[in-house]
Amino acid sequence: MVDQLPNRGRELEMLQEMGFESMEALFADIPAEVRFKGDLPLPGPQSEEEIISDARRLLGANLALGQRPSFLGAGLYRNYVPASVFQLVTRGEFLTAYTPYQPEVSQGMLQAMWEFQTLVSELVGLPIANLSLYDGSTAAAEALTCAVRVHNRKASQPNTVYISSLTPPDKRSVMFNYCQGAEIEIRTIDHLADGSLDLESLAEAAGSCGVYLEQPNPLGVLDENLVRVKEIIGEHTALIVGVQPVSLGVVEAPGHYGADIVVGEGQPLGSPVTGGGPLYGIFACSQPYLRLMPGRIVGRSVDVDGNEAYCLTLSTREQHIRRHRATSNICTNETLIALMGAMHMALLGPDGLRVLAERNLQACQAAKEALQATPGVTLVHDAAHFNEFAIAVPGTAASCLAFLDANGITGGFDLSRWYPEHDDRILVTTTDQTSSADIAALAAQLALWSTHQEVNA
């Protein structure tokens, strides 16, 4: 505590100079009836050494994904973040800066975010990107409300948006919370047995304000039907596509097949999984959405000498100017994590991204091949996948995952938590960090599990 307070020991000197005799005099304006009585009922202060020791002990009790074979993803993807990213992002000039309200002394972060906007814009194939929202789910939710702001007047289904029926419930819940205030109704579009989008079901969405779909979808399926969506829903309905950004090294950018807004969880580019936060939400859009979009955006400008300079722009959409008429309440965003993303993208380059995406494809293919050959295990969707795929196992997914866990494998995600109608399905996630040995271990244990189930049956 003392090492954080430079004026410890000088309190009286400072107080007396102001004409006060005690610290209490500075709090004389707080009425007695609202004052705390006595000390805070909390333990005493610790030194840095004690804190880091407790942190190591407590955090050491968590299971790090890298400690053993792990196939848990479902929206977060274990990756390798290059060492230079950590080294650079913890430079105090970036780490300890506030939002760049004074552009003259914030050019570094402003330019870095303008470059981030360009990197994202190129990645997803749309001309505009903001400098991040909180995470993939809030980016998707804000995209829905943005679509309604833009299209509501011409929509034959006003205040209505459609989302894929596969959208994970936690993400749907975020969408609902963001949409209910504007009285936006969220309807769903079905998928066919092979996991692809039901284009007949999609037809109902024409004339609504927006359609939200993911590529790859929440079960890892790469869905060719998405390239046909825009022609079906028409120009007055926004096509919003949620992406896993690494996939775009090999998968077509949604902006090139008609997406009006692209969102996504930025984490796989630049950030560790970190228990689910901080992450960063990608938000990119085409021109008609610009002035009604959420979040901060950096523009290139000039200073009084005509030199290149950067500043925040289009602020009149934002809460500190527009107050209750703002396009979003967002103020603090995820700039530093977006900066990590920019650094990772810069280091990868277009070829590095393609290679990274191919490694993810290969790991997924290797796992599919191994599990396809595993007795008792079936692949749910006959389709192309990125990162992850659903399998059905003998018995329940929950008991199978508990068996794998007891045998040293984090086996995947129990899909009954998303879709209660199936209790035997597991979402198996691979990434560029998955090894052949991990996959072999999973296949061997699943084979063992199947044998146990047969014996018990």
Add this chain to the structure above:
Amino acid sequence: MSHLFDHHGAENTGYSQPQGLPTKGQATVPKGLIRKNQARWPRLSEPEMVRHYTWLSKRNFGIDTGFYPLGSCTMKHNPRVNEVIAQLPGIADIHPHLPEHHLQGLLSIYYEMQHMLEICAGMDQVTLQPVAGAQGEFTAVRCIQEYFRLRGEDQRTKVIVPDSAHGTNPASAAMAGFEIVEIPSREDGRIDLDALAAVADETTAAMMITNPNTLGLFEADISAASAIVHAAGGQMYYDGANFNAILGITSPGLMGFDAVHFNLHKTFSQPHGGGGPGSGPIGVKAHLAPFLPGPLAARRTPTAEERSQAVDEHWYHWLEPEHSIGKVQQWHGNAGAVIRCWAYYRRYGNGLTTMSEHAVLNANYLRHAIHREAKRIGVDHLFIDGAETDIAKHEFTLSMQPAKDALGISAMDVAKGLLDRGYMAPTVYFPLVVPECMMIEPTETESKDTLDTFAKHFVEVLTVDPEVLHQAPITTPVRRVDEVYAARNLCLRHPFDDA
């Protein structure tokens, strides 16, 4: 200048990676989905990438660079051990969906943080899920909304905010679907109880207010304000942006509030990171607790089997509140930020009171020193207090209106003059109720010497020839940036050659 998009290394020279896994068949993307044109990303080697971002960092000002008296933002020192802890694999490499027995460490820290914030705020239940202050506000008003819906009080559609409130308050309430009723502040910047009483009625869902208010003044009438809103059947919401002033001295609970958000990135030193990430937990009284987003960290006695995996005498688990509004972020909030703030809290423990005392001491001392120095060199007629008061809390406001009237020097001119002297400028033009406002918050982590030197420089700026000061800053990486040009000639990404 260093430009990322000026780097055009040869093709296939990017970041080196291991070989992909061997497969029997070909791993393919469906034909119609194969990417045709690569993103036009630059091609840099690691030395070029490191130099580019180092160059950028040198064009950026942080707390580590110098004094950062940005009012309302609580720019205190960020202890570095917090960064070391946040990179441990037990937080950096954990998945929120891991089974509870693999997350006992995280759960116990979540529980400890919930408990600490409940004590400091005088609330019954805290959730750590919201990831920013504004999201905390939104989450809390959503809980209030559902609370009234369940009680059949659907007619409570309005939220009252003072005109001095942070912009996020009305924006968050509007996002949840509430109508905003703005009430004027009194001449002295404090809450106008008559104006409040005139609008509080059976349509009031809540009042949102921060205390100390945005002028840095403690609202002594806060209990009376709470009584008015409660008598009308509404809820009191505490904007915790200014929490740094009152820890261990008073609490929102003692002041009669029903809900509160915390800006952990302010009070508990999660680094601001140039605009985020933050963490915006909320705390509520028992009647609102069933509506909180889930899951919460809870604990019970471990079973015999669990005991071997327990981190202490408790077993920690997630708990879904009965009438939960659901989620506002897909996972468990910004866990990495919560861990950093836990490490910060541990440094103070029950000494958090001392932290707030020093924050208030420094603010009052700086205010005193600025007035003292102004008198010494005869510029004390060029500014006045934003609000008349003997004592401020963690921040204070000055109005530069006299300087504007006498010399044409605006608050912005003073701000830019301070940049030339090696400081981050205070917040300017907020709150709106103070003309030519400068809002100054030194925080507890600045020394008396820094405050004295800043005070000298602050008043020195007022002695500069106004024509010269209009030109400031001149020592910064760029000079005054043309924000109008930026808005009229939108250039939101690298133009490339073809655009």
